Amino acid sequence: MNARLDALDSWHADWRGLRVVVLGLSVTGFSVADTLAELGADVLVASEAADEQYARLLPVLGVRLWTGSLDAVPAEVVAHAPDVVIASPGFPPHHAVVAWARETGVPVWGDLELAWRVRDKVLRQDGTPAEWVLITGTNGKTTTTQLTATMLLAGGLRAAPCGNIGVPVLDAIRDPAGFDVLVVEISSHQLWYLGLQEGLDRVSPWASVCLNLADDHLQWHGSFAAYRAAKAVVYERTRVACVYNKADVATREMVEGADVVEGCRAIGFDLGVPGPSDLGVVDGILVDRAFLEERRTSALELTTVADLAERGLAAPHVVANILAAAALARSLDVPPSAIAAALRTFELDAHRIQVIARHDGVTWVDDSKATNPHAASSSLAAFPGAVWVVGGLLKGVDITGLVAARGAGVKAAIVIGAERGEITTAFARHAPAVPVFEIDDAQTEDVMSEVVELAIGIARDGDVVLLAPAAASFDQFASYSDRGNRFADAVRTRIGRGAGRDDDDRPHPSRDGA
Template identity: 75%
Template sequence: MERAGERWVQPRKERTARLLELMDDPQKTYRVVHLTGTNGKTTTTQLTATMLVAGGLRAAPCGNIGVPVLDAVRDPGGFDVLVVELSSHQLWYLGLSDPAGQPVPWAATCLNLADDHLVWHGSAEAYREAKALVYRNTRVACVYNRADEATQRMVEDADVIEGARAIGFGLGIPGPSDLGVVEGILADRAFLDDRRNSALELTTVADLAAHGLNAPHIVQNILAAAALSRSLGTEPAAIKTALDGFRLDAHRIEVIARAGGVTWVDDSKATNPHAAQSSLQAFPGAIWIVGGDLKGVDLSDLVAGAGATARAAVVIGVDRDHVLEAFARHAPAVQVLEVVPGDTEEVMTRVVELAAGIAQEGDTVLLAPAAASFDQFASYADRGHRFAEAVREWIDQGRSSDQGSTDDAGGTTPDAGA
């Protein structure tokens, strides 16, 4: 079977069984948690592993981040739990496995689903089918997003081990078997005996705000991680301890500076419309930096919805026509500024000049491109780094009409509001 220029040789059942035997069948030796989703995978994988460790388990984040899975399996100290981040591409290949080689996770989640990687998968339906494989053979907890019907349908359709439970998470009041938010308290109504009449407090939105973790989509990630961790017996107190010490990676709604009354936010990791929508909802009325390699995705719905709330847009990318047309058609009231491509070294300098020229006291300038970076930058991290450097250079050169000081990235993010 060939796909996208790749050659795939399907392993024979006998070879797969022999490999598992040689590795002492890691699925029986370790409890495994599988995570996927269009956005939030890495943060939720890190959160889950951190919570499990705080609860006394030896856990390793694996897959696309952290320890390679084979290294974790061969670690002489051993692990209690492997927390594995899986992309849609990896899940697609796993879908070709014979039953003997199929993973059997303890718990699994698809955090959310939105169009992405359509060129590789060929269609949105094929992408959804690949993501849905994350729940196959789940033993204990199928964790889904109550605000995303596609993930609930995945759980309903999944071929799981008898006895596996569906566990929902969301920003609203949780029902039995859910985790949610009640009057600013993150609550668990899934993993306790009397879940119909009571709940367990995990933390509060106010406590999360003190650590820059209270943006709505981050709170959703925390609830998903808590559900996965609670399925493995992690106590609420350990979850709170883990959150008190947790910090987001760079380029994820990172407040990089405040100067002249203007806040500059780097969310370069927002590489698709779904992620950018979350950022725009966290910072309504922002001056939005958008554009790049769109990967075949249409931005019209994003621009017409959350994008229309932006005070202005600064459009970047080699091919900007689609983005410019989307604003002209769906959000004509939004002021649009265009950065004509030049040397990579100059792009973010020009972006900051344009944004600073229209920013007023109280404004937020938000880099949430809704696109990949490879048309102009080496990676989303390179794009974010260049943005941060350009902001700091602008501040150092005194271009702000009201000189201020640069704060660190631990600033307050908007409240989850539930």
């Protein structure tokens, strides 16, 4: 145990002179350095590279910056003799500096450990810090975070979506306006770091949820078992409601194995008829049977699938996210009427099953955010029989299971990206009757134009062309949003100059690499 660190359990504790190495100068790393500088700590930031804006601001804050290769532990880091190392989420467990710190007995934190300790900077009217609601899962985190915050706001609570969604938790904590609830999207990377901590300072949220679990980030964690263990940390020390997905047994098992505060309830959700402590769907009506006194004999209506369909929110995985968000909001006493009102104005972010065009009877859908097989499976379930645009960096995840489960149901597959061979091989084995077309190693600016040209020749009246890559984007694009934007631009450009094509001009499938 480190007595100095143990005493640092408040914004108002004496942080002065604490020697800290901050790893990484992304938005999270900068928020950590900025916070520690305000607290009076002695901070060294070590980063492979530095954004010019951040690099310019650090000296103003009194923070030193070291840049260079972090493949080995820099002498400057050792010389700083840190009392604690705080790592940005991108640094995996096997990273040289993280491993050095753990081997030499230097405590390693993520940004959430620091944020939890200083969460009392701005207090609520009752003199207590904002409550935390934690949201994780392989897919659906951002949408559920936004939904939950929107519902809480509609219920009259001051709520801030933060964390992995883009706004660091430390920035939300230091906002002078203050909040009643922080709705924290939390990644498996952040959860891994949180899992290293022990004792009273470990995060103890009001409510928590793991939406689902599937293979992802295996290169970072090293194995699926390690990834699952990190995700399970979300439920630890939860005080009021552990929300889990009844359709995903792994999330229920996580709740069963969690060390929670006495009195915490397990709340299930899925698309079926709910039990007495669940949220679900009855005859097209989303209902709550968890947060009412008469839950064994009655239910509260939240909204209907028909109403959601009018807002473009009726895809099965989106309905599941809505139920999870509603469970979190209901745990904070948000009335059903406020949840219904929130859903009447809610819109999905770009690149999440976003309809970008309808032309000649063909619907073009951008779900570029489907960066792993689990997300793509949900998208394919929402659009059966689609012309599927798939491929990119698979991140060590086997796509065979997705193709075996969903591949035979698509009209055709257009395969892009650096790891096309694994996808075409999976189709040859599990869906040999499906036409498969490959986009060879085209330049970034040409990939989506070629995709659209192929798709126009395949799709007919009533069809959907679906970009749901099941893979990361960084082999050919700057980000999933860049990939989606290029797809949308190519669709609109091609439609603008006429998208008709005769059957005789239809492309012929290739099995190269199969």
